[in-house]
Amino acid sequence: MSETLLQVKELKKYFPVKGGLLQRRIGYVKAVDGVDLAIQEGESFGLVGESGSGKTTVGKTILRLIEPTAGKIIFEGQNLCELSESEMRQRRSEMQMIFQDPYSSLNPRMTVKRIVGEPLVVHDWAKGRALDEKVRALIDVVGLMEDHLYRYPHEFSGGQRQRIGIARALALEPKMLVLDEPTSALDVSVQAQVLALLLHLQRKLNLTYLFISHDLAVIRYICDRVALMYQGRILELGPVESIFQDPLHPYTQALLSAMPVADPEFEAEEIILEGEISTLGGEEGACRFAPRCPSRASGRCTGEEPILREQEEGHFVACHLYD
Amino acid sequence: MTRRGTAMNKNLLVEIRDLRLNFRTFDGVSKVLNGVNLKMYRGDVLGLVGETGCGKTMSALSIARLVPCPPGEIIAGEVFFEGEDVLKKTNEEMRLLRAQKLAMIFQDPTTSLNPVFSIGDQMIDIIGSRQDTSKASRLGMLGGAGNLLPGVRQLRRRAKARALEMLQRVGISDASRRIDDYPHQFSGGMRQRVLIAAALSGTPTLLIADEPTTALDVSIQAQILRLIEELVDELNLSVLLITHNLGVVAKTCQKVAVMYAGVVVEHGSALDIFKGPKHPYTVGLMRAIPTYGTKKGEIEGIPGSVPNLLHPPLGCRFHPRCEHALPRCSEEPPPPPVEVGEGHEVSCFLYC
Numbered sequence: 123m124s125e126t127l128l129q130v131k132e133l134k135k136y137f138p139v140k141g142g143l144l145q146r147r148i149g150y151v152k153a154v155d156g157v158d159l160a161i162q163e164g165e166s167f168g169l170v171g172e173s174g175s176g177k178t179t180v181g182k183t184i185l186r187l188i189e190p191t192a193g194k195i196i197f198e199g200q201n202l203c204e205l206s207e208s209e210m211r212q213r214r215s216e217m218q219m220i221f222q223d224p225y226s227s228l229n230p231r232m233t234v235k236r237i238v239g240e241p242l243v244v245h246d247w248a249k250g251r252a253l254d255e256k257v258r259a260l261i262d263v264v265g266l267m268e269d270h271l272y273r274y275p276h277e278f279s280g281g282q283r284q285r286i287g288i289a290r291a292l293a294l295e296p297k298m299l300v301l302d303e304p305t306s307a308l309d310v311s312v313q314a315q316v317l318a319l320l321l322h323l324q325r326k327l328n329l330t331y332l333f334i335s336h337d338l339a340v341i342r343y344i345c346d347r348v349a350l351m352y353q354g355r356i357l358e359l360g361p362v363e364s365i366f367q368d369p370l371h372p373y374t375q376a377l378l379s380a381m382p383v384a385d386p387e388f389e390a391e392e393i394i395l396e397g398e399i400s401t402l403g404g405e406e407g408a409c410r411f412a413p414r415c416p417s418r419a420s421g422r423c424t425g426e427e428p429i430l431r432e433q434e435e436g437h438f439v440a441c442h443l444y445d
Numbered sequence: 446m447t448r449r450g451t452a453m454n455k456n457l458l459v460e461i462r463d464l465r466l467n468f469r470t471f472d473g474v475s476k477v478l479n480g481v482n483l484k485m486y487r488g489d490v491l492g493l494v495g496e497t498g499c500g501k502t503m504s505a506l507s508i509a510r511l512v513p514c515p516p517g518e519i520i521a522g523e524v525f526f527e528g529e530d531v532l533k534k535t536n537e538e539m540r541l542l543r544a545q546k547l548a549m550i551f552q553d554p555t556t557s558l559n560p561v562f563s564i565g566d567q568m569i570d571i572i573g574s575r576q577d578t579s580k581a582s583r584l585g586m587l588g589g590a591g592n593l594l595p596g597v598r599q600l601r602r603r604a605k606a607r608a609l610e611m612l613q614r615v616g617i618s619d620a621s622r623r624i625d626d627y628p629h630q631f632s633g634g635m636r637q638r639v640l641i642a643a644a645l646s647g648t649p650t651l652l653i654a655d656e657p658t659t660a661l662d663v664s665i666q667a668q669i670l671r672l673i674e675e676l677v678d679e680l681n682l683s684v685l686l687i688t689h690n691l692g693v694v695a696k697t698c699q700k701v702a703v704m705y706a707g708v709v710v711e712h713g714s715a716l717d718i719f720k721g722p723k724h725p726y727t728v729g730l731m732r733a734i735p736t737y738g739t740k741k742g743e744i745e746g747i748p749g750s751v752p753n754l755l756h757p758p759l760g761c762r763f764h765p766r767c768e769h770a771l772p773r774c775s776e777e778p779p780p781p782p783v784e785v786g787e788g789h790e791v792s793c794f795l796y797c
Contacts (some may be wrong), residue, residue: 129452146536154570162709172662172663172664172665173662175606192748213506232572245743279750279751280497281746283749294785309496309689309751310496310689310691310730310733310734311496311729311730311733311746312745312746312750313733313746314732314734314744314745315745315746315748316746317735317744317746317748318536318744318745318746321741333727336662336663338663339734339736340735342735342739342742343735343739353703375666376664377663378662380663380666380667381663381692382690382692382695382696383692383695383696383736384691384692384694384695384719384731385695385719385736386601386695386696386719386720386735387716387720388695392593392667392671394664394667394671395664395666395667395668396635396663397575398635398662398665399662424787
């Protein structure tokens, strides 16, 4: 069994909502409301959910790009929440992020060479010829050419830009990458290229991925384990195969059945959920999914918040149906 | 001869023949559509798939003649709707056609609604413009001075009743109260429902749905797709569904047309396209999507990227990325569609 690289305990992030004449705080949006997870070294951990479920906020708080409201983030045995800004900056070299939109995450005024080399300069890792060599090696790893080095981001296609973003993230030889919807902005044929690259890099560099996506097919393809988020909480967590073959939570079942499969002969009973996810967070002391749940069991669903329990080996679910 | 072909088949709803469209830009002329051929029969639910910038939206817009000209410029080709060439119609004829026969819904429900009018006002306006064509009464539809005219007031009442009926039909609960709400008070899925209600408030025969669910979550997408399916049966609609999501196509469409860089490279039944794709691009596309049971390392992309349409490759526009490219692919324009099975046509030299 490989070691736990990252552990998140009781992570919470509340965003204040301001309103009224004096812009006073009138409430909170509970974007992340008590998330626990552990990521093993070398695995791909998927975080799935609909928009507004809090998956991106989890990714950003893990890197402390957003300060968590409460909870612990333990990376290699060290609680990142206790670190000072400058200590955190050092640590961040070991965990890097790749963003969804390759258009807005690259500085249009920098050449590829400067973009990819910037983290090395900022962290004072390399200069002059050593820097040059490193950047060339990185460009090569992600499948770009040397003559791309002196071009600007606008000269590249979406897939190539995402490769530049990946090269930049790899510059500091991180152990872990947080990938926030890395292929959502790309076309299918290019998405496949980038996914293939990510799998190749993971094998070659022994990387750990936290893969955030709403695309269940991509998650299934690339991840080892997956967690489903709904309104800031994890409803189900387990190995990819077990979740996709045998989903336990009614939300997971509905979501999987609603996922369009690219096969016209594929027939499955479709569970169509009524209503929509509320962005304001759930009610206190109730299952967050209860208002939309097709198989709401009892008064307990609205009276008590279910906690994540192990149902099968490694497969956790938070639902009163399985208590 | 071309006329006879369309007149003979009453079931042919839309036919696009060799449509060529250029866009003038500051960098040069972008050859957006390069000989699009497309046929749609009554009752078809046709999926138009392709990657960003391949011309799927422009092909659909040209059916309603909504391509902005300039900067667009139709170089050649014909577009028939119910046997009539829409490119030859006058603006007023076109307006009537759009109002009565065509319904369109777009990807982003937020930008398709005016934020300063209630959805009721917007729907009444749309319905009014469909029912009555005289300009004076249309102006009265938004309220104001027009309300003084008794005939207009009655029309407005009738339009409001129709709007309510449509809102209820598309599943807006408590429609009579919500009709006075503004777009920002609705969620994304609900806004898309409002747009569907507005689009179908006439008696359309063709619904053009341009990425109707791309901006929505999976569970909301399923709701909207089901709604469209129900309405298709109920109102006897034909649908042109534009999307890049092959899953959505497999689920909703019986027929599929695949576009690449301004050309329809292959079209046929959904089963033909997904189970027996023939054009190298379609084959590559099918190999690029993970589905049930795809194992790690099994999917592969198509090498290279979509060509710049300012300087498209000569010959077949796919040849630089094609693993089966023949010498003639880079020299001659791609061949006209060849039938490789019943209703399954491919435009590729490999099948000539």
